Each structure stands twice: as C-alpha cells, then as structure tokens.
Amino acid sequence: xxxxxxxxxxxxxxxxxxxxxxxxxxxxxxxxxxxxxxxxxxxxxxxxxxxxxxxxxxxxxxxxxxxxxxxxxxxxxxxxxxxxxxxxxxxxxxxxxxxxxxxxxxxxxxxxxx
Amino acid sequence: xxxxxxxxxxxxxxxxxxxxxxxxxxxxxxxxxxxxxxxxxxxxxxxxxxxxxxxxxxxxxxxxxxxxxxxxxxxxxxxxxxxxxxxxxxxxxxxxxxxxxxxxxxxxxxxxxxxxx
Numbered sequence: 001x002x003x004x005x006x007x008x009x010x011x012x013x014x015x016x017x018x019x020x021x022x023x024x025x026x027x028x029x030x031x032x033x034x035x036x037x038x039x040x041x042x043x044x045x046x047x048x049x050x051x052x053x054x055x056x057x058x059x060x061x062x063x064x065x066x067x068x069x070x071x072x073x074x075x076x077x078x079x080x081x082x083x084x085x086x087x088x089x090x091x092x093x094x095x096x097x098x099x100x101x102x103x104x105x106x107x108x109x110x111x112x113x114x
Numbered sequence: 115x116x117x118x119x120x121x122x123x124x125x126x127x128x129x130x131x132x133x134x135x136x137x138x139x140x141x142x143x144x145x146x147x148x149x150x151x152x153x154x155x156x157x158x159x160x161x162x163x164x165x166x167x168x169x170x171x172x173x174x175x176x177x178x179x180x181x182x183x184x185x186x187x188x189x190x191x192x193x194x195x196x197x198x199x200x201x202x203x204x205x206x207x208x209x210x211x212x213x214x215x216x217x218x219x220x221x222x223x224x225x226x227x228x229x230x231x
Contacts, residue, residue, distance in 0.1 A: 032217065034219065036222075041224065042224050042225075043118070043205050043207070043222030043223050043224050043225055044157070044205075044222050045221075045222065046219040046220070046221075049217065049219070051217075089156075089157060101159060101162065101170060102147075102159065102220065103159075104156060104157040104158075105156070106156045107156060107157070
C-alpha cells in the first residue's frame with residue numbers, strides 16, 4: 001500500500017514530441033505528489049509538484065495531470081528537447097503521521113533524440 | 115547558495131571495513147533525509163531527522179547501519195562492517211520543514227558512490 005508504481009521504465013521520444021510518464025498509488029492518505037528529475041552523477045531535483053485537490057498543474061513545458069478517483073498521476077513534457085534526457089521519478093508523501101517521508105517510483109529513463 | 119554537500123563523492127573499500135558518509139544540509143533547513151539508490155531497488159529512504167532528532171529509521175536495512183545528526187549542520191551515515199551488497203549511491207537531502215501540510219521540497223546532494231569489494 002506504500003508503493004508508487006511508475007511506467008514506462010524507459011522512453012525514447014523524438015525532439016519536439018510529447019513525453020508521458022505515468023504513476024499509480026494505493027494509499028489514499030498520500031497528500032503531495034512531486035516529480036523529480038535526475039541527471040547522471042547528480043542528485044534528484046524537484047521539477048514540479050501537485051496536491052490531490054488539483055487536477056492539473058502546468059509549469060512551462062511540464063504538466064502534471066492528477067486523477068484522484070483512479071489514484072493515478074502523470075507527467076507530460078511538451079516539445080521535448082535533448083536537454084530533457086534524464087531519469088524522472090514520481091513520488092508521494094505520506095499523510096499526517098508520516099512526516100516528510102517520500103515514497104519514490106522506480107524511475108523512467110527518458111531519451112530525447114535530436 | 116551552497117546546496118547540500120556530501121563527502122566523499124566516491125568511496126571504494128574492502129568488505130568488513132567501516133564506512134562513514136557525511137552530509138552538510140542547506141543552512142536553515144531543519145529536516146534531513148538519507149536515501150540509498152540502486153538499480154534493483156530504486157531510491158529508498160533509510161532514515162530522516164527533524165530538528166536533529168531521528169523520526170523514522172524504518173528504512174535502515176540492518177544493525178550494521180547507523181546515522182547521527184549531532185547538530186543542525188552535520189550528519190553521518192555509518193556502515194560497520196560493510197558488505198558488497200551495500201554498494202550503491204547514497205544521497206542526503208534536506209528541507210526547510212517536513213510534515214503534512216508543508217510543500218517545502220527536498221534538496222538533494224550529488225551523492226556518494228560507494229563500492230564495497
């Protein structure tokens with residue numbers, strides 16, 4: 001129940017295309033859903049985040065779509081660029097008695113071809 | 115501004131040796147997290163501290179692992195004795211405030227790549 005399932009494991013997209021990464025969770029107590037971007041040799045960095053009372057959040061080319069009833073959320077990268085090539089992790093934060101604990105998905109390795 | 119600083123960046127040692135990983139969180143942050151990243155298990159939370167106090171250590175794999183935070187600007191993760199299966203990248207992260215209702219992001223260091231031979 002504490003898991004966050006992420007798919008696909010890897011993704012290849014042409015430059016200018018749309019990259020879509022999906023995540024699903026079971027625990028309805030999760031109250032915050034961030035996406036992190038990680039480049040090789042670096043730590044993950046927060047990309048965009050959403051709370052479950054919002055169905056969509058957009059920041060530049062990055063959009064999170066959130067479906068509370070289906071317990072699913074996804075990251076859309078519009079106009080994907082080679083510089084977006086990285087590993088992306090979705091995460092979910094535990095509820096009231098879980099503090100700041102984040103549960104991470106397994107990650108998606110995105111490659112954007114020029 | 116200085117981010118989360120981890121040392122060493124790389125560590126190679128023989129099994130049975132003691133390993134100490136170090137972390138300096140961002141100044142003013144009061145929550146600190148230790149993660150382990152492997153291909154098989156992904157990114158796992160080992161332990162986190164709030165105001166220097168360990169809050170949840172349920173992710174610490176076994177008694178060979180220990181973590182301390184003697185003050186707000188320093189934390190260590192120690193493995194004694196080390197084993198080859200401990201080989202991984204270990205990340206430290208800090209945030210301004212943890213807890214439900216807080217949207218403060220976790221800021222990660224660049225990690226320590228640990229290889230146990």
